Amino acid sequence: MQLLLIHSDYIEFEAQRPTKMAEEVGEDARSGRLEEALTAFIAVEKFDQDDPEAVVARAAEEIADVALKVKADRIMLYPYAHLSSELSDPDTAITVLKGLQESLSTDFQVVKAPFGWYKAFKLSCKGHPLSELSRSIRMGGGEVVSKALKSEEKAVSYWRILAPGGERMVPVEEFDFADHKKLDKFARYEIEKSRAVDKVPPHVELMRRLELVDYEPGSDSGNMRFYPKGRLIKGLLESYVLDRASDLGAMEVETPIMYDMDHPTLKNYLDRFPARQYTIDAEKKHLFLRFAACFGQFLMASEMVMSYRNLPLKIFEITRYSFRREQRGELVGIRRLRAFTMPDMHTLCLDMNSAVEEFREQYQASISVLKEAGLDLDDYEVAIRFTKDFYESNKEFVEGLVDIVEKPVLIEMWDERFFYFVLKFEFNFVDALDKASALSTVQIDVENAERYGITYVDASGEKQLPILLHCSPSGAIERLMYALLEKGAMDTASGKVPMFPVWLSPTQLRIIPIAERHQPRAMELVHLLPFRVDVDDRDETVGKKIRDAGREWIPYVAVIGDEELESGEMTVTIRAESQPSKPKKVRMSVEDLSSRIEGETRGKPWRRLPLNERLTLRPRFV
RNA sequence: GCCUCGGUAGCUCAGCCGGCCAGAGCGAGUGACUUGUAAUCACUAGGUCGCGUGUUCGAAUCACGCCCGGGGCUCCA
Numbered sequence: 001m002q003l004l005l006i007h008s009d010y011i012e013f014e015a016q017r018p019t020k021m022a023e024e025v026g027e028d029a030r031s032g033r034l035e036e037a038l039t040a041f042i043a044v045e046k047f048d049q050d051d052p053e054a055v056v057a058r059a060a061e062e063i064a065d066v067a068l069k070v071k072a073d074r075i076m077l078y079p080y081a082h083l084s085s086e087l088s089d090p091d092t093a094i095t096v097l098k099g100l101q102e103s104l105s106t107d108f109q110v111v112k113a114p115f116g117w118y119k120a121f122k123l124s125c126k127g128h129p130l131s132e133l134s135r136s137i138r139m140g141g142g143e144v145v146s147k148a149l150k151s152e153e154k155a156v157s158y159w160r161i162l163a164p165g166g167e168r169m170v171p172v173e174e175f176d177f178a179d180h181k182k183l184d185k186f187a188r189y190e191i192e193k194s195r196a197v198d199k200v201p202p203h204v205e206l207m208r209r210l211e212l213v214d215y216e217p218g219s220d221s222g223n224m225r226f227y228p229k230g231r232l233i234k235g236l237l238e239s240y241v242l243d244r245a246s247d248l249g250a251m252e253v254e255t256p257i258m259y260d261m262d263h264p265t266l267k268n269y270l271d272r273f274p275a276r277q278y279t280i281d282a283e284k285k286h287l288f289l290r291f292a293a294c295f296g297q298f299l300m301a302s303e304m305v306m307s308y309r310n311l312p313l314k315i316f317e318i319t320r321y322s323f324r325r326e327q328r329g330e331l332v333g334i335r336r337l338r339a340f341t342m343p344d345m346h347t348l349c350l351d352m353n354s355a356v357e358e359f360r361e362q363y364q365a366s367i368s369v370l371k372e373a374g375l376d377l378d379d380y381e382v383a384i385r386f387t388k389d390f391y392e393s394n395k396e397f398v399e400g401l402v403d404i405v406e407k408p409v410l411i412e413m414w415d416e417r418f419f420y421f422v423l424k425f426e427f428n429f430v431d432a433l434d435k436a437s438a439l440s441t442v443q444i445d446v447e448n449a450e451r452y453g454i455t456y457v458d459a460s461g462e463k464q465l466p467i468l469l470h471c472s473p474s475g476a477i478e479r480l481m482y483a484l485l486e487k488g489a490m491d492t493a494s495g496k497v498p499m500f501p502v503w504l505s506p507t508q509l510r511i512i513p514i515a516e517r518h519q520p521r522a523m524e525l526v527h528l529l530p531f532r533v534d535v536d537d538r539d540e541t542v543g544k545k546i547r548d549a550g551r552e553w554i555p556y557v558a559v560i561g562d563e564e565l566e567s568g569e570m571t572v573t574i575r576a577e578s579q580p581s582k583p584k585k586v587r588m589s590v591e592d593l594s595s596r597i598e599g600e601t602r603g604k605p606w607r608r609l610p611l612n613e614r615l616t617l618r619p620r621f622v
Numbered sequence: 623g624c625c626u627c628g629g630u631a632g633c634u635c636a637g638c639c640g641g642c643c644a645g646a647g648c649g650a651g652u653g654a655c656u657u658g659u660a661a662u663c664a665c666u667a668g669g670u671c672g673c674g675u676g677u678u679c680g681a682a683u684c685a686c687g688c689c690c691g692g693g694g695c696u697c698c699a
Contacts, residue, residue, distance in 0.1 A: 007623085069624070126623075200692060208633090217672095217690055291699085327623075327697060336698085419699065515656040539655085540662085547660035561658055573659070583659065620632070620649075 001048050001055055001096070002083035003062065003135040004041040007070040009124035011039045013078070015117040021090040022116030032111045037074035038067045039123060042100075043083035044093035048137075052092055055137060056099035062135050063100070067108060070126075075104055077112040078121070090116060159191050160411040162384070164403045169411065180408055182430045186381040187410050189436040202432050202489035203482050204333035210552065211621045212481070213334055222331040222338030224478070227621040228610035229506040234341065234477055236504055237373060238318050239605035241343040241474045244369050248361070250316035250345050255296020257321070258287040265452055266295060278323050278338075289323035293344035294470065298452040301348065306456040308350055311466060312358055316345040318477075334478045335437055341477040347469035348454065355444050355467040356397055356423075362471045363401060363425060366440035369473045370427060372604070374484050374501045380427045380439060382409035390422040401425065420447035427475075431486040432493070439475035439483060444468075488553070499553045499575050503604035506611075508597060509533045510554045511570075512545045514561035522560050523613075525570075528590065531597050532609040537616050546573070546583075556593065 012033035015025075040063050048055045067075055077100055081087055088096075094115050101112045113119060161175040161183070162168060172191065177184035207213040212230030216223055226234060242252060258280060259266055278289040290296065297315050306313060321339040330336050347362070349355040367377065382405055384398060391398060391413060402409050424443035428436045445468040449455070455463040474480050488498030502508055508531040513522040522535045536545045542559065549557045558570040569589050577584040588596075612618050 071624085204692090215691070221690085324698090330696095330698075332692075421699095512659085514658055517656080540657090542658055544661055545659085550660060557659085559658065563658085571658085581660070585659075622633070 001045055001059055001137040002043040003059065003133075003137065004080065004083060005063065005066050005133045005135070006039045006041070006123060007066075007072060007126045008034075008037055008039050008076075009126060010035050011037055011076045011078070011121065011123045013113050013119045013121040015114050015119050017118050019116050019118065023090075023094050023114055025114040025117075029112075029114055030117070032076075032113065034074045034076050034109075034111055036072060037076050037111075038063070038070060038072040039076040039078055041078050041080035041083060042097065043079075043081055044088045044096045046088050048096060049088050049092045052096050052099065056096055056103060058137050059096075060100055060103040062137065064104060064107060066133060072108075074109045074111070077101055077104075077110060079113060079115045156415045158411075158413045159187070160413065161187070161408050162399070162402050162411045163408040164406050168399065172410070175408070183381050183408055183410065185434045186383070186428055186430050186436045189430070189434065190383065190410060190412075201333055201335065201435070201486065203335070203485035206485045206489060207333060207481075208622050210485075212485075213478075214622065220338060221328050222326060222336070224334060224337065224339075230481070232506050232607055232610045233481060233500070233504050236605050236607060237474065237477050237480055238320075238341065238343070240372070241369060241477070242316070242318060243605065244365060244473060245314070245316040245343065245345050248314060248345075248365060249312075250314035252316050253297065253300065254317060255293060255300065256290075257319070257323075258289050259295050261286045261288050265299070278325055290319065291322050291324045292342065293317045293319045293322070294346070294448070297344070297346050298448060298454060298468075301346070301454045302452045306348070306466075308456055308458050308464075311348055311350045311456060312354055313348045314345055315348075316343070318343045322476075334482045335431070335435070337476070337478055340479070343472050343474055343477070345469075345471040345473070347471065348449075348456070348466040349469065350456075350464075350466065352444075352467055355469060356394065358469055359423065359442055359444060360397070360401070362442045362469065362473065364404065366427065366442065366471075366473045367405070370440060370480075372501070373474065373480055374504065375429070375439075375480075375487065377405055377407065379483070379487055380429045381436070382407075382425060383412065383428055383438075384409055384423075384425045385412040385414070386423040387414050387417045389417075394423075417446075420445050421470075422446055429479075429483040429486070431483070432489045437479060437482075439479060440473055441475065442469060442471040445470055495580060497575055497578050497580060499555055501600075502555045502597060503601040503606070505532070505553065505555050507532055507534050507552065507554045507609065508601075509556040509558060509593070510549045510552075511535045512542060512549070512557060512559045513537065514542055514559065518560045518562075518565065521565055525558075525560070525590065526613050529594055529597075531594075531601070532607075534609060534611070534613045534615065537614050549573075550575075556597065558593070 010033060013031060015030040042059075044055075063075060067073075077097060079093065079097060087093070097112060097115060101110050104110045113121075159172040160169045161172055163170070172187055177187075207230070210229065211227045212233060213224050213226055216225040246252070261267065261279070262285075277291055280287045280289070297317065301315065319342045322342045322344075323339050326336055326338055331338065347355075347358050349358055370380070371377075382402075384401060386398065421443040424441060426438040426441040428438050430436050449465040449468055454466060454468070456466055458464045484500060484504075488500075491498040499505070509529065511522040511525055511533060513519045513535065519535070519537055522537070526533045526535055536549065538545065546557065553575070555575045557573040557575070559573075560570065564570055569587050570593060572586050572588050572593055573583045574586060
C-alpha cells in the first residue's frame with residue numbers, strides 16, 4: 001500500500017461520475033468536506049491482496065500515529081490510484097478501504113471518498129514538516145516502511161576532504177582531523193547534523209548589551225530591530241560590500257520585494273519550495289515576498305539586450321530584505337532570520353570557461369571581503385560542492401581553489417545534478433557552540449538562464465544562453481554581524497580582548513576627562529578629529545569610565561587630565577594591544593593617534609557617530 | 623509544526639507546595655565628591671508579576687487557552 005498523508009486546513013471533494021469499477025454509494029456520500037483533517041491518499045497494491053487484514057491493521061496504525069502527532073481529530077480516506085503502478089484488484093481495494101474506515105472510526109471522525117469515481121477535490125496543506133509524509137506498507141517478505149518528506153529522490157552525496165598538496169580527496173572518515181578541529185566540527189555538522197546544545201549562543205547577549213540588535217515582539221519572529229549602533233555597523237558593512245562588488249565591475253540595481261505567485265516563470269521555481277515564503281493577498285493577486293534577489297534580477301536580465309561583448313556582466317543588489325519563513329525552532333538571535341539583508345550579485349558569463357574564471361575571482365574576492373570585515377581564514381571553514389561530471393573535467397581548477405586557502409576543505413560530490421548548480425563553495429562560520437552557518441557563497445547555475453529566458457547574441461548573431469553565477473561575497477549582513485559577535489565571545493573565552501575592526505566600531509575613540517575642568521579640551525578634540533569620537537562626561541570615577549569603555553569594545557580610549565592639558569598629548573589605551581586586565585597605555589600626540597586611526601580605516605566606508613557625542617545626553621536603548 | 627523550559631522594575635534575577643507591605647543588584651533621577659586607568663557614597667522614583675479565562679474567602683503562586691523568548695526534534699534551494 002502506498003500512503004500519502006497531508007495535514008490539511010481543509011479537504012473537500014465532489015464525485016463527478018463513476019468509472020466502471022466504481023463502488024455503489026448513496027447521494028450523500030458523493031461529496032464531503034473536513035476541516036483540520038489528516039488526508040490520507042491511498043493506493044492499494046497487488047502485494048496487499050495476500051493479506052488484506054494485516055495491511056489494514058498496519059496502515060491504520062500508521063495513519064493514527066501521524067494523526068496523533070499532528071493532533072488531527074479527523075481523517076479523510078481518499079482512494080488515489082496514481083500513487084502506484086501495481087494496483088490491486090478493485091474488490092480488495094474497496095475491502096481494505098472500508099476496513100480502514102471501520103478501524104479508524106473508533107478514535108477519529110473518518111470520511112471516506114468513494115472508490116472508483118472521478119472526483120474533484122480541493123486541499124489546503126499546512127506546510128509544516130510533518131504535514132506531508134509518504135509511507136509504503138509491504139507485508140510479509142521484507143517489511144519495508146519507507147519514509148520521505150520530499151517526493152524528489154535525493155542523489156547520493158560523497159563526502160571527502162581535499163587538502164592542499166599531498167593526498168587528494170580523502171574520504172572524511174579517513175582524514176586525520178588532529179590539526180583541524182574546526183573542520184572536523186564543520187564536517188560532522190554537515191554530514192551527521194549532530195547537535196548537542198543547551199545554551200543560548202553568546203552573540204544574543206552581546207547583540208543586546210552592545211545595543212546593536214534586539215528582538216521585536218511586535219513583528220514576526222526573526223524580524224529584528226536595529227538600534228543606532230547596530231544600524232551603523234550594518235550600514236557600513238552594506239556600503240563596504242557594495243563598494244567591493246563595484247570594484248568587480250558590478251552594476252547596482254533595485255528590484256521589488258514582492259512577486260506574483262502566478263507568474264509563469266516564478267511559479268515553476270516556487271513549486272519546489274512550498275510554504276517557505278511569506279505571502280500577501282492584495283486585491284486580485286496572490287503575492288509572495290522574495291527570498292533572494294534572483295527573481296528581480298533574472299526578470300530584468302531576460303528583457304535586456306546583450307551581446308557577447310557585454311559579458312561577463314554583473315548585476316548587484318543588497319536585498320533589504322530577503323524573506324524566508326524559516327521554522328521557529330531555527331531562529332536564534334541573528335544567526336538565522338526570517339527577514340535578512342543579502343548582498344546578491346549575478347554574473348552572466350559567455351560559457352563555462354568564463355564562468356570558472358569568474359568563480360575563482362569571486363572566491364578570492366569573498367576571502368578578502370571577510371578579512372576586511374574582521375574574519376580571517378582561520379575563522380571559517382571552506383566547503384566546495386560539485387557534481388561528479390564537473391569535477392572530472394575540472395580537477396585542477398578545484399584543486400587550485402584549495403591551494404588558495406592553504407588548508408583542507410570539505411568536499412561534497414553528487415552523482416548527478418539535482419539542484420540548479422554544478423559547482424558552489426561556501427565559507428562556513430563555526431560558532432562558539434559548534435554550530436555552522438554559511439557566509440560567502442558562489443554558485444555556477446546552468447538552469448535558470450533557460451527558465452527565465454535570458455539570452456545574449458554571439459559573434460555570429462545567434463542567441464545563446466549564458467552561464468549564471470550567484471554570488472554573495474559576504475553572506476547575509478546580519479549573519480556577518482553574528483559571526484563577528486561569536487568570534488568576540490570565543491576570543492573572550494580564550495583570554496583575548498574582543499573587538500570589532502576599527503572602521504566598524506561605533507565609537508572609534510572615547511575621551512575620558514578626569515575632572516569637569518578637562519571637558520572643554522575633550523570637546524575640542526571631538527571636533528578636531530575626523531573619526532567617531534565621544535566623551536564620557538558622566539560624573540563617575542575614571543575607573544568606572546574605563547571599565548565601561550572596555551565593555552563597549554572601544555578600540556581607543558584617551559584620558560585627559562592636567563598632564564595632558566599641559567603637554568597637549570594624550571594617554572591612550574590601545575585595545576588591540578591590550579590583554580585582559582593588562583591595558584596597553586601609550587602617550588601619543590594627537591597627530592600620531594589621528595594618523596594611526598586614519599591608516600586603519602583607509603579605503604573603508606565611513607559614517608558619523610549615530611549618537612550624541614556626550615554620554616550624558618544619550619538615551620539607553622536596552 | 624511538535625516536545626520541553628522560561629516570561630516578576632529599563633536590565634539580570636529572587637519570591638512561586640495559595641495568605642506577611644512584591645524584593646535585591648545593576649541601570650535611571652537628585653545630591654555630595656572633582657576624581658589618573660576594570661564598578662565612589664547617600665537618597666529618590668520606578669511593577670497591568672507576559673495577556674486572557676477559570677478555581678478559590680483570597681492567585682505572582684494552581685488549571686486551561688493565547689502571545690513572546692530559549693533548547694531539542696523536524697527542516698534548511
